[in-house]
Every structure is written in structure tokens, then in C-alpha cells.
Amino acid sequence: MGYSQEHINKTRRKILEEAGRLMRQRGYHGVSIGAIMEAAELTHGGFYAHFDSKEQLFEAMAAEDFDFTNQVRRLLESDKFDRTNRAVFAAENYLDPSRTDKMWRACTMAASSQDVSRAGERAQEGFTERFRTLANAFSEAMGGRASKKRDAAALAALATCIGGLTLAQALTDDELSEALLGACLDNVKSLAT
Amino acid sequence: MGYSQEHINKTRRKILEEAGRLMRQRGYHGVSIGAIMEAAELTHGGFYAHFDSKEQLFEAMAAEDFDFTNQVRRLLESDKFDRTNRAVFAAENYLDPSRTDKMWRACTMAASSQDVSRAGERAQEGFTERFRTLANAFSEAMGGRASKKRDAAALAALATCIGGLTLAQALTDDELSEALLGACLDNVKSLAT
């Protein structure tokens, strides 16, 4: 009876993807349920068949999130690039100046972390778990053997990348923006070796 | 006739301060004009005697901003601390774990940069100018003589500090949070020498 589980999952995922895209772009309070459902090619009322509330949607988005952050993590974990330092390769990818484009707000950490810090504990917990996973992947993708020191370097590198991209997206001066991204990349390079 | 210029200026500044505090804490869309004016001990209608719109208020806040960022900049520029590296001293101050407290969202760069990146060009211009000033002050507070390399190191250090604090504020795990701040500080130390 009713729709197939596959269709339901697909719809839920579509809503999550559009919600993520719009919330990264316009912020949590800058997007309405109606706008999200419209982007998912549904009507506003049906939303509550998939989520209990807007807040719960944000929690799911912060935790699952089909976004660029996860792409980077997969890149870090892939063993296709082990010839050289994978962490540096990922950072080069991440700090690409074209990411500064307003339409390219693809990384939740660089676009919505401040919304997360204002959200409830559940959203923060999901975000924290994702961050921890990313930090581990980053550390393992760096040079040298596993150590507290390497973990710390990975944390600093992450902060540099995410902070750099966040700030670059807020600057109007393209020259300054690119200088910032370049400086961040250099910093990651020296941290990774 | 009417109120003294001093009183007007004081009121305008009070509104700006409360707006800054509330917007850093709850986000641009999370605060109403009414809430801001109430915090400034005025009523909502009088707002438009001081600002044309909410957007213009945000522009003024991003540009002037009586916040912790400016305190840090003044610390960087002060020559009271020239015995050792002022940049490291400022970073130690900035990356204090107690800043993670939700009530302590004092730095515009670590609390509102994502709102700025979603705002109009005027707000971004003011923010950019403030960032540039801060970056220059940071570079001058670092070890070694002036150079492009030192400027780049200052940019990376800024991204690390601001990114680190932003992320730490979004994490629920205090241990991870402190490890992150510590790793960022270590990174700034090595960048500053």
C-alpha cells in the first residue's frame, strides 16, 4: 500500500539535499519550508510526512549532509592518490578560488557552522561527529606515522582550510581573497609534512 | 533644538552595540528590530530615526563593530607587549577555551562572517576593510621584518584563529574543542616565528 520505500527514501533525500543547498546559501532562518519543498518539487504541507519540524530537518542536514565536505573526506580516504600527500591534494581542491563563488557554497563547515553553533544540541552532536570523522581522515592522509602530534596538525589544518574559505567568501576583494586561500594552502603544506 | 548631538550619537551607538551582540549570538535573521530596540531600552518605531533599514544596520555593524575583534587589533597594535611576540600573545588571548561559551560570542569574524557572506556588497566591503586592517596589524605584530611572506603567514594565522574558534563554538565535545584550539595556537606560534 502506498508508495514504495525506495520512493520515500528518494524523496526524503531530495528534501535533505535541497534544504542543505538552500540553507548553506541563505542560512537557516533565510529559507522557508515552502521554499525548500518547492525546490524539491513538492508542496509545503507534505513536509511533515518526512520531518517533525524545521529544527529536526536542520539536525538531519548537519549530520547526514550530502555535501562537499563528504566529497573531500572520500578523497582523503581514497587510496588512489597515495603517491603523494593526500591531505595536500584535498586542501588544494578545497581551497580553489572558484569555491568563493556565492553559488558554490557547498561545504557545510564553511557555510553553516555558525548556524550550527546557534542550533540545539542534537544538531551540534551530528556536526561534531562529522567533524571528528573528517579530522581522523585528514590525519591519516598526512605524512608521518600516527601520533598525537599528527592529529593536532590535522586539526589546525582543518581550521585553516575551513576558516580560510569562510573568510574568503565574505571578502569582496578578489586579490585579498586569493592571497588568503594561497596562504592557507601553504600553511597546510607545511603542517602536512 | 531637540536632543543634543552627543545624546543622539550615544543612542546610535547603543543600538549598534546591542544589535551586534544579538546578531552575533542569534544571527541576522534570528533577531528582530523590536528585540534590538528593546535591548537598547527603546521602542521599535524609533529605530528608523537612526537607520534606514535592518540591512543598513547590519552594514554599520559589520564595518564599525564595537567588538572583540577590535580589542584584539588594539592589543596587536599596542607596544606594551613588545618584549615577546605580540601576535602569539593575541592568539593566546583569542583562542581561550572560555570564548567557546555561547554567551561569549564576541568576535564578529568568528560569529557573523557567514551572515556577511550572504549579505549585500556594502556589508561585505566594510567587513573586508576591517579584515584587511586586522591582517596588517597581525603581520606587524609577528617576528621578522616586513615581507610578502610575513603577510601571507599572518593571513594563514588569522584563518586558523577565526576558523578554529568558529568550529570550536559548533562542537559539543569539550575535549575535542580544546584540542582544536590548542592545535591552532601551536600553529600560530610556528607561523609567527
Add this chain to the structure above:
DNA sequence: ATTGAAATATGATGAGCGTCATATTCAATA
């Protein structure tokens, strides 16, 4: 003391919001 322009307060408007009650449509099952 009077004045008057500007700051502040009051109240209203129209739009948009999250949520929910209800109706309709769908497709897997019997």
C-alpha cells in the same frame, strides 16, 4: 517662557512564517 525640529512612542499594515487539519492521490497487497 516659548518655540519647533527632531527623537521617540504608539499603533497599524501587509507579507511571510511554521505548523496543522483536512482532503486527495497513489500503489502495494489481498
Add this chain to the structure above:
DNA sequence: TATTGAATATGACGCTCATCATATTTCAAT
């Protein structure tokens, strides 16, 4: 094919919001 429970659509609710028109208060200049 008929049934049925869930997904989706429609429409409405109460509320909050930014903004503005209007009234009131303030106090420096006269």
C-alpha cells in the same frame, strides 16, 4: 479489482516580522 494506509496537496491558523504613518515628547535655541 477493491482495499487501505501512507504520501502528497490544499487551505487555513495564529504569530512575528520590517516598515511606516501618526502622535507625543524632548530640550537647545530663541
